Amino acid sequence: MNILVEHLTKIYGTQPAVDDISFEVRTGEILGFLGPNGAGKTTTMKAITTFLEPSGGEIKVGDFSIHTQPQEIRKNIGYLPENNPLYNEMPVVDYLYFAGAMHELPKDKINERIIHMISICGLEGEKHKKISELSKGYKQRVGLAQALIHDPAVLILDEPTSGLDPNQIIEIRDLIRRIGKKKTVILSSHILAEVEATCDRILIINKGKIVADGTADELRKKSKGNEIINVTIEDGDKNTIFEALKSLETVGLVDFIDHKENAFEIQSLPELSSRRNVFNLCISRGWVLTEMKVTEAKLEDVFRELTIS
C-alpha cells in the first residue's frame, strides 16, 4: 500500500510545524525520517495515522484519504507512537488480545496472531506479566507487537529504538527489516547510523520542510564532494613534509592531526584525488608512507550541513 503525502501543512497557533511537504512511499520500501527535534517528524506521522487533523493538504494511504475514509486507513496501519504509551495495568497477553479485537480479528485468528507476535518479538518469558513490570526494552517490544498484531500493510514507527540497549537495538532493527520487505514502513529517528542501517531511503526534514530525499549514498554524494585523506608519513621532518604536501598541485588544504606524530589530513581540490601524488612524493623524497585512509563524507556531516542554517 503506497503512502502519498501532498502539500501537508500543520499549523500550531501561528507557527507551522509542518510546512507544505510532499512525498511518496511505495510498498516494500522502508523510509527513514530524519531531522532534529521539533522538525515536524512526529507531526507528519501523526497526520498519516489520522490522529492529527492537518491544517491543509492531503494524505492518501492506498486509495483512502485521511479526510474521507480515516477508518479504512486505521484498519491498515500499525502504529508505534513516540514514548510508546501502553496500558500498564494490563498483562501482555490481555493487551495484545485487546489490540487484536479492536482491529476486528476473528476470535480464533487472534490467539494465533498473539502466539506469533510473542515469538517474533521475543516476549515468551514475559507474556503473563503486567506491562508495568516490564523493562523498557520489553515494553518497546510489546508496543511493536501491538502495532503488528493485525498484520498491517503500513507500519508507522516513531523512534522505535529509543531507550533500548545496543543488543536490543540490533534485534529490533533486524525485525523491522525482515517485516519491512512486504510492507510500507516509515520510521523516524535522530540516530543517523540507525536510519542508514535500516532504511532504503532517507528523508531529512528541518523546520517543517523536506531538505533532502534519497538513499544514504546519494545524500553523501550531494554534500561537499572533496576527497579527504588521512596519511602518516615517517622518516622525515614534520614541517618539511607539511610544506611538500601543500605544494602538490591537487591538494587544497593540509592540516596536522593533533594527537598523532607525523599525521596529516589532506583535503583535495574539488573533483581531484591526491592519493597518487602523495605516494609518488614519498618515493621521490625517500619517506615511508605508513598509513593512508580515505575518509568518506559521514552522514552526520550531511545532516549537520542540511539542518544547521
Added chain:
Amino acid sequence: MNKILIITVRELKVFFDSLMAYIMLLAFLGFSGFFTWLFGSDIFFVGQASLTTFFAIAFWTLFFFIPALTMRMLAEEKKTGTLEILLTMPVTNWEIVLGKFFSVLAVIAFALLLTLPYYFSVSSLGHIDHGSVWCGYLALLMLSAFYISIGIFASSISNNQIIGFLLTLLIGIFFHFIFEALAGGSSGLLGHILSYLSVASHFQSMARGVIDSKDIIYFLSFIWLGLFMSQKQLKY
C-alpha cells in the same frame, strides 16, 4: 456495537483487577449502609416497610462516588498517551465514549446489586410496595447514568484526574441543588426552567414510583449531551 463491548470489558477487567475497585465498593456500601440502617433518621424512623430512606441516601453517596470512578476514564488515557493508540485503531469516538460510559454504569449497577439484601430484609419486615422499589432502583440507575456522562465529559477536557473529579462535582452541584435553590427564589418562566433543570425533582418523582416520560426524557437528553460533548473533545 462490538467495539463498545470490547472497551467496556477491558475497563471492567482493569477496574476489578485493582484494589481501588474493592475500596470504592466498600466505601459506597459502608456509607449507604451506615446512614440507612444506623444513623439519624434511618430506615426504622419511617415506621413503614419502604426503601425511600435508602434511595435518598444513595442520591448523595452516588453524587460523590461516581466522580471518583469517572475521573480517570479519559484523563488518564490522555496523560499516558494511550488515547493515541486508541484513536488510531478502527474505532469511532462515540464507540470509545460509550464503551467507557457503559463500563462505569456496569460498576454502579453491580454496587446497587449488592444493596439488594436491604430490599429483602425490609420486605421481610412488613408489606412493601415492590413496584416502587424497582422504580427507585431505576431512578438510581438513571441518576447514575446522568452523573457518569457529566463525569466522562469532565474527564475528557484535560489530562488531570483531579480536575475531572472536581469539575464533575462542580457541574453536579448545580443540578443537585443550586438550580433548585435558585428556582425557589425565582418566579415565572425562569423559575420553571430552573426547577426543570434540577435533578432532584425528577429523581424524587421516579424514586416514589412514578415513571413519567418527562423525567425519562430529562435524563436521556442530559446523558446524550454529556456523551456528545465528550466525543467532540476527542477530536484534535
